[in-house]
Amino acid sequence: MALVEVEGLWVRYGKVTAVRDLSFSIPEGEVFGYIGPNGAGKTTTIRVLATLLTPAKGTARIGGIDVTRDPRRIRQRIGYMPDFFGVYEDLTVSEYLHFFAAAYKLELQRQRSVVRDVLALTDLTQKQGMPVDSLSRGMKQRLGLARVLLHDPDVLLLDEPASGLDPRARIEIRELLKELRRMGKTILVSSNILQELAQICTRIGIIEAGQMVAEGSLEDIYAQLGLMRVIHVQISNLTDELLAKAKAIDGVVSVENHVDRLAFQINEQTLPVEDLLDRLRALGARIYMFQPEAMDMETAFMKLTEGKTA
């Protein structure tokens, strides 16, 4: 069952239409990567779901509740992290978390245990007495994640959580998101760093100029685009005859002969990756490397978008 549903959503800022007829859904427990160029409408969509914007048309529901009908219940079910830090710099880390725990109406006793847990999860326990303004960007972002977990929400709306972070901080955030996925949270995460989303997202949506241009699993999108999977193979007994036979396998589109390897481009619908391995063995090939290339989200992104803004 879809926990987040967006149907025919239109959002306007004066005369500018930021989102036009947008529809998508996120099943419970999935991580939805929301991708698009700057100004595509990602933040606008997330703000509608966070009850901070009213749509001009269409509906957005979380857990079956319309975000415009019962915003207070929605706020209890979501954790929203904007694309800026949003931290009170005059508070310490612990005070900051207690502040929001009180805002979510947690009892003081429960506040203490929850704050302790989220500090441990985000690896900020050592920093709890430090003023927020002394934290690095990565720590502030982890603090933001700790904040959205205080009231144990079903849905996390994370707007570019890795933006502006150094590689180490990005990896830490990615690992945290993987942990949250394991905890069963439904996550909508927007980002421009495509490769990172590829590793954690179960589904992606690509938006441009306020419209969804592709949605589904990465494999689905590859199939939609007719993109080919590339597999790198090293064969120790490679001969011209064997190469010719390999090229003739049904489903192999092309084979590039590199200095140290062969690069097979295959049509996965006709020839699944594991079948290629069997077929090559059947031809007598002695294989000492067989490496399918990761799905190239950048290629998909570039093919689907033209850099237009809403």
Next chain:
Amino acid sequence: MKLFARRQHLPLLRKEMLEQAARKRTYIVRFVYAALLFLCFLLFFYDRLSVTGQRPSAVMGYGEDMFKFIVTMQFIGIFVFVPATMSSALTHEKERESLSLLFLTALRPWEIILQKYLGHLIPMFTFLLLSLPILAIAYSLGGISTDYLCSGIFLLVVACLQVGALSLMFSSYCAGTVQAFISSYVMGVVFYLGIAVPGILLNLFGAGITPRVTVASDVMFALFPPYILMGFMDTQGDTFADVVVRSIPIMVSIVLFLLMAWAFLRPRAFVPRKNVLLSVFKRLDAFWHKANKLTGGIVLIREPDSLPDHDPVAWREINKSSVGSLSHLVRLFLFIEVPVAFTIWGFGVLGGFRGEARGLSLMLLILWPLAALMLVVQGANAFVSERSSQTLDVLLATPIAGRDIVRQKVRALRRIMLVMAIPIVSVVLCEAWMEHGHKGDNPTEDTIFYLLSSLLSVAVYFPMISWVSLWIGMKARTRSRAIIVSLAVVVCWCALPIFMLFGLQNLLAAGPRPLSPSLYFLLLSPASIITITESRETWGVLFDAPLLVPIIISYVCHGMLLLWFRWLCLQRADRYLGRVTEDGGQVDDLAI
């Protein structure tokens, strides 16, 4: 001007001109300023101008009054508007972090200073140009010499340059716009009073104190700011050259201010923004902490080391702001109340603790604007500070209802209201006691009226100013806009009814002036209610009726306005702050 800037390679000036030309606000403000200027002129001089058609000779020679009126209005405009616009000239660049980019260009610091200076003065010069048609009328009616006319215009320009340079200096020194804005006004008042008061005292008593030193009037003029220089001018005797020579000290001060702005520009370009009052309090805390360790001390106020339980917004406002916690409020209270108590005692000794206490009335005229300024800044800043530090969205995504957020913010404001109210109430009580209580009789009707009206003014106007400022702050994008607009609203609310009254009296005057009916205009202004309460004998005669009823009606009306603004803030909190309302209502765009 843009063409001039391009030809002279003044990129910053050109950018300022382009930005101002692109803003709708520039034209609206210019139109409103011109409309107000012409309206005031019409209201004040309608009776004289209306007879021009019948007997033109009857108005000949009235030009001097008109000229003085319009020049005074322009001086007020300069002292009110120039600090407001100039104080953000450099702080705006600092806040946008674009000043460092300017330093990387070929522009030298003095070029940045001068181009910013010119860029913000030109709009004010256009305001001065707006009065030229009226000045032409005044000149054509006679009564002023050409030298006087030129001197007046010259002094207006000099005042612009001086106030602008002073404000630019603070803009260069301060880290933020709000700090520069408040410093420009407060230090401006200190600067002008600081120069004018010794000058006047020297004029009055100097010869007596130092009989061998006679202070020549030309030397004495050197101490005065432009508007007083204008007042001391001989309309027929002084030449334009005399005025130019006398204004040399003012010119020197302008150069000094600009030099200081230049000197501050680089060293103060990247100073972090901080709450000055909070830093002072923290240093005091550290000092007392050390002192207590030495003495094994007594702690008078022990702040509970608490965490937020139910009302996190109120908790933060009270525990983390400069004027929230009890110990900080007590310090602020003592800082205001101790001088007030000494002054009351001083006036009491001078007057033998009995009879009319005029000095205390004057004290109220100082305390009220101070309290109003404090409430406006705190009220306007309550939400706009959340907006500018990007914490509002995060707060709005929590389930706390909008009206609860507002209520919690107001809880902190109430503490400040209390601190600011106590000095005023103590002056009022002492004044009532000195004027009436010492007789030992039962309180008279006059005493009851005075006490009732004064206490009502605190009870109604304090929350009213706070709620109005809070409402404006909820709809504003930036701190400077919120504070400037709130101040402008409060000043207009106090001043416009008074202007309208005098204007209408001129407009309606035919034969003996019907004072009483139009006097009721004054009841619209909180400032005039406070003034009427302080000098009720005079006003009682003018009103030609018992004062109590109209005054009570005025308080009721103002009280209803207060409730209306409170209702707006609470009921529409979600809409104003920017989130979907409980009934799915639209989010309002920021209007200010």
